Amino acid sequence: MASAAIFSSLRRSRSPSLDAFLAPVDLEYDVVGLLKTLTTISSELIISFSHKTLPFQKKNSRSLLRKIELFVLLLDSIQDSGDWCTNLQSTVVLCFKELYLLLYRSKILRDYCYQSSKLWLLLQNPSISGHFHDLNQEITTLLDVFPINCLNHIISSDVIEQIHLLQKQSRRGNKLFIDKHDEELRLKFFQLLNEFGEGNIPTFDEFYEIFVKKLGVSDARVCRVEIEYLEEQIVNHDSDLEPSSSILGGFIAMIRYCRYLLFGFNEDEVETLKGNSNKRFKRGKQIGGLISKEIADTFITIPKDFCCPISLDLMTDPVIISTGQSFDRGSISRWIEEGHCNCPKTGQVLVHKKLVPNRALRNLIMQWCMAHKIPYSQPENADIASESFPAAPASRAAVEANKETVKLLIKQFENGSDCGKAIAAREVRFLAKTGRENRGFIAESGVIPHLKSLLSSQSAVAQENAVTAILNLSIYDKNKTRIMDVDDCLRSIVGVLRYGHTIESKENAAATLFSLSAVHDYKKRIADEEGALTTLGHLLKDGTPRGKKDAVTALFNLSTHTANCVKMIEYGVLKALVESLECETVAEEAAGALALLVRQPVGAKAVGNEENAVIGLIGMMRCGTPRGKENAVAALLELCRSGGAHTTERVLKAPTLAGLIQSLLFTGTKRARRKAASLARVFQRCHYNSFRINGSGFRLEYGFASANVASGNLDTGFPTETVSVSMSMSVSVS
Numbered sequence: 082m083a084s085a086a087i088f089s090s091l092r093r094s095r096s097p098s099l100d101a102f103l104a105p106v107d108l109e110y111d112v113v114g115l116l117k118t119l120t121t122i123s124s125e126l127i128i129s130f131s132h133k134t135l136p137f138q139k140k141n142s143r144s145l146l147r148k149i150e151l152f153v154l155l156l157d158s159i160q161d162s163g164d165w166c167t168n169l170q171s172t173v174v175l176c177f178k179e180l181y182l183l184l185y186r187s188k189i190l191r192d193y194c195y196q197s198s199k200l201w202l203l204l205q206n207p208s209i210s211g212h213f214h215d216l217n218q219e220i221t222t223l224l225d226v227f228p229i230n231c232l233n234h235i236i237s238s239d240v241i242e243q244i245h246l247l248q249k250q251s252r253r254g255n256k257l258f259i260d261k262h263d264e265e266l267r268l269k270f271f272q273l274l275n276e277f278g279e280g281n282i283p284t285f286d287e288f289y290e291i292f293v294k295k296l297g298v299s300d301a302r303v304c305r306v307e308i309e310y311l312e313e314q315i316v317n318h319d320s321d322l323e324p325s326s327s328i329l330g331g332f333i334a335m336i337r338y339c340r341y342l343l344f345g346f347n348e349d350e351v352e353t354l355k356g357n358s359n360k361r362f363k364r365g366k367q368i369g370g371l372i373s374k375e376i377a378d379t380f381i382t383i384p385k386d387f388c389c390p391i392s393l394d395l396m397t398d399p400v401i402i403s404t405g406q407s408f409d410r411g412s413i414s415r416w417i418e419e420g421h422c423n424c425p426k427t428g429q430v431l432v433h434k435k436l437v438p439n440r441a442l443r444n445l446i447m448q449w450c451m452a453h454k455i456p457y458s459q460p461e462n463a464d465i466a467s468e469s470f471p472a473a474p475a476s477r478a479a480v481e482a483n484k485e486t487v488k489l490l491i492k493q494f495e496n497g498s499d500c501g502k503a504i505a506a507r508e509v510r511f512l513a514k515t516g517r518e519n520r521g522f523i524a525e526s527g528v529i530p531h532l533k534s535l536l537s538s539q540s541a542v543a544q545e546n547a548v549t550a551i552l553n554l555s556i557y558d559k560n561k562t563r564i565m566d567v568d569d570c571l572r573s574i575v576g577v578l579r580y581g582h583t584i585e586s587k588e589n590a591a592a593t594l595f596s597l598s599a600v601h602d603y604k605k606r607i608a609d610e611e612g613a614l615t616t617l618g619h620l621l622k623d624g625t626p627r628g629k630k631d632a633v634t635a636l637f638n639l640s641t642h643t644a645n646c647v648k649m650i651e652y653g654v655l656k657a658l659v660e661s662l663e664c665e666t667v668a669e670e671a672a673g674a675l676a677l678l679v680r681q682p683v684g685a686k687a688v689g690n691e692e693n694a695v696i697g698l699i700g701m702m703r704c705g706t707p708r709g710k711e712n713a714v715a716a717l718l719e720l721c722r723s724g725g726a727h728t729t730e731r732v733l734k735a736p737t738l739a740g741l742i743q744s745l746l747f748t749g750t751k752r753a754r755r756k757a758a759s760l761a762r763v764f765q766r767c768h769y770n771s772f773r774i775n776g777s778g779f780r781l782e783y784g785f786a787s788a789n790v791a792s793g794n795l796d797t798g799f800p801t802e803t804v805s806v807s808m809s810m811s812v813s814v815s
Contacts, residue, residue: 112174115174115177115178115181116156116159116160116177117160118181119152119156119177119180119181119184120153120156120157120160122181122184122185122188123149123152123153123156123184124153125188126146126149126184126187126188126191127146127149127150127153129191129195130142130143130145130146130149130191131146133195135194135195135202136199136202136203136296136297137199137202137203137206137209137260137263138194138202138206138209138210138213138260138263139260140258140260141210141213141214141217141258141260142191142194142213144213144217144258145187145213145216145217145220147247148217148220148221148224148247149184149187151240151243151244151247152180152184154240154243155236155240155244158235158236158237158240159232159235159236170228170231172228172231173227173228173231173232176223176226176227176228179223180223183216183219183220183223186216187216190209190212190213190216194209197310198306198307198310198311199296199297199298199303199307200270200296200307200311200332200336201307201310201311201314203263203266203267203270203296204267204270204324204329204332206259206260206263206264206267207259207264208323210257210258210259210260211257213258214257214258221248224244224247224248225248227244229241229244229245266291266295266296269291270291270332273287273291273335274328274331274332274335274478275478277331277334277335277478277481277482278331278476278477278478278481280481282481282485285342285343288339288342288343289343292336292339292343293343298336298339300344301340301344301345304336304337304339304340304344305340307336308333308336308337308340311329311332311333311336312333314329315329315330317440327476327479328476330476330479331476331478331479331482333479334478334479334480334482334483334486335478335479335482337482337483337486337508338482338483338485338486338489341486341489341490341493341508342489345501346493346497346498346500346501346504346505383395384449386442387442387445387446387449389408389409389412390406390408390425390426391408391409391412391413391416391425392409392411392412394409395446396408396409396442396443396446397409397446398410398411398438398443399438399439399442399443399446400413400436400437400438400439401436401437401438401439402424402431402434402435402436402437403424403431403432403433403434403435404424404426404427404429404431406424406426406427407439407442408425408426410436413425413436414436415706417431417434418706418707418708480518480519480522483512483519483522484522484526486508486512487509487512487522487523487526487528488526490505490508490509490528491526491527491528491531493505494528494531495531499538499540499543502531502535502543503535503538503540503542503543503546505531506532506535506543506546506547506550507542507546507550509523509528509532509546509550509554510546510549510550510553510815513550513553513554514553514815517557520553520554520556520557520560521557521559521560523554524554524557524559524560524563524564528550528554529551529554529560529563529564529567529570530567530570532547532550532551533547533551533567533569533570533573535547536548536551536573536574536576536577537573537576540582541582541583541586544577544581544582544583544586545581545582545583545585545586545589548574548577548581548586548589548590548593549585549586549589549815551564551570551574551593552589552590552592552593552596552815553815555593555596555597556596558599558600561596561597561599561600561603562600564597565597565600565603565606571597571606571607571610572610572611574590574593574594575590575594575607575610575611575612575613575616577589577590578590578591578594578612578613578616578617578620579612579616584624584625584628585815587620587624587628588620588624588625588627588628588631589631589815591617591620591628591631591632591635592631592634592635592815594607594613594617594635595631595634595635595638598635598638598639599638601641601642604638604639604641604642604645605642605644605645607639608639608642608644608645608648608649609648614636614639614645614648614649614652614654615652615653615654617632617635617636617639617654618632618636618652618653618654618656618657619657620632621633621636621654621657621658621661621667621671622657622660622661626666629661629664629666629667630666630667630670632667633658633661633667633670633671633674634670636649636654636658636674637670637673637674637677640674640677640678641677643680643681646678646681646683646684647683649678649684650678650683650684650687655675655678655684655687655688655691656691658671658674658675658678659671659675659688659691659693659694659697660693662675662693662694662697662698662700662701663693663697663700668697668701668705668709669701669705669706669708669709669712672698672701672705672709672712672713672715672716673712673715675688675694675698675712675716676712676713676715676716676719679716679719679720679723679724680719680722680723681723682723682724682725684723685719685720685722685723685724685725685728686724686725686728688716688720688724688728689720689724689725689727689728689731694720695717695720695731695732695735696735698713698716698717698720699713699717699735699737699738699741701713702714702717702741702745703737703741707749707750707753708750710745710749710750710753711749711750711752711753711756714742714745714749714753714756714757714760715752715756717732717760718756718759718760718763720732721733721760721763729763729767733763733764733767738764739764742757742760742761742764743761745757746758746761
């Protein structure tokens, strides 16, 4: 019998469930149920193969179909015989059990072929031909060993004759069959890809002949389906993909080019774009509250293995740690960031802190959600961003195909309709998602001014795609200058931040400002742009969790420029940062920004006047993440250095400060321990000065010994080097 290798190359996102390997009836005792089940599966296979023709593998599927049809005749004859079916010999029943497994595997192979994209099915032609051959061979073997003589008195002579005839035919034609026409077409696609790699772009007529007439790609929608399927294979198969992910990326780029070359910019796609935009808008709620609500409404019990051991909620992005246990990525990431070095489930020490995506578990969760009609959205870039599985470099053919696609997009920007421009902006957005090389030549082509003009579009779809495309392009350092050099482009981005049609547009505009502010010379320009700081402050206070994160990272970058401090105070940004110390999502970054602002006396004075600033920073030293504690103690240290005597007194009078400093000295990060030691010296020096003033060893108050201290020039007795702030931030493509 063929091994389980038949399933190894099947589409993992639609891998077979356990039902594929377990009979739905008791095969040992319920023979009648077994025969009925076999008849049902066989009939279903015959109907599906007859009514829906595969684009490829036609001869192999017909051969399999003939054998299945014969078994249907055999089963019908046995069941028509009445009580005889309950007295079948054990060898006959054993053969029927084996037939059940073969039929179910045939069903899986059939489903795989129907659900695959046309190009993927063609590219896998030799492998899938092998799967059909294995099944045909196993069924032939089953026919050879089937004890047909035991059924002479049950089934008709016609059926027996057909079985003998099929046995003879199967013995003669037992070689692997690969359709030469399918194989020629497969090789033709590789030839086209090579031509792209050599810079020889095939003509419109050549593409029409091979894509439309031979492959059956009839419109832009089918192209989109083909692209999405191939992209999914790259994500799901990792290093065992054949052809390799870089070659498959070339095919994706070629289909994308053909989509616009052959079918233009279909305005019907705009409705699809709107639908996708709405899905993204609701994604966060779907993953969080809606799943739980749906489960609660229907009283469905979540399988224990699908729940994160930390949060006890349904996992949306399960990952495996070094001990082999699975957790939801968000929960285990927070656990590790808090300084834990052991597995929360087993207590074992973590050998390393890499998080490996558990695709098998995630696919099972997806199938379970689909079966129970529970919304489930796969996390964006969960696999592509993984350290363990870096994306393969783009092939030369993919780069050349993408360059040709960009030329078509530029023409659409210049002469197309408003709907066509929205589609072009979306395509630039997707092309700029990955690869420095892609981002480089897209910007060089002159697309940025066209995207800038769409930022003021009345179409929410066009605006969102345009600002996100600029965000993705800005990740490449050279493109930051190209964006800032376009007249009024910065103003237009800030305009989206202030008045964007959707929350996604505003959030991506904030993320774009963060990306651009990585260049020091641009920090002041961004802060000087009317409405930029004010709107970022509002987004930090009232935005979604993602919006707050985008806003605080942008503000952190802007706060590193000393010239921006006064404006950040004037426009209420500093107040928003202080209030954000109570928000777990952004407290760490907010503390980092405050630590930078209080280096200047004006910033320290403003923070010192905020009633909740010291309380919030002390609270973060107690309960924050390791990096958050580090930023909080840095902010308090700088506050003592720059804030004057009154502010220093407020900090040092905090009743729990001494204990928290001592705790950080033993448990904090290396930087946190160094900063805590500096703050401890401030603390001890003030105690010593207070002791000298009071003159007795019995009364200890916080006081200051000299006019220098009273005037705010506190001599701490330690070097006054700049205190670094620990941050870990990156721009996410969308």
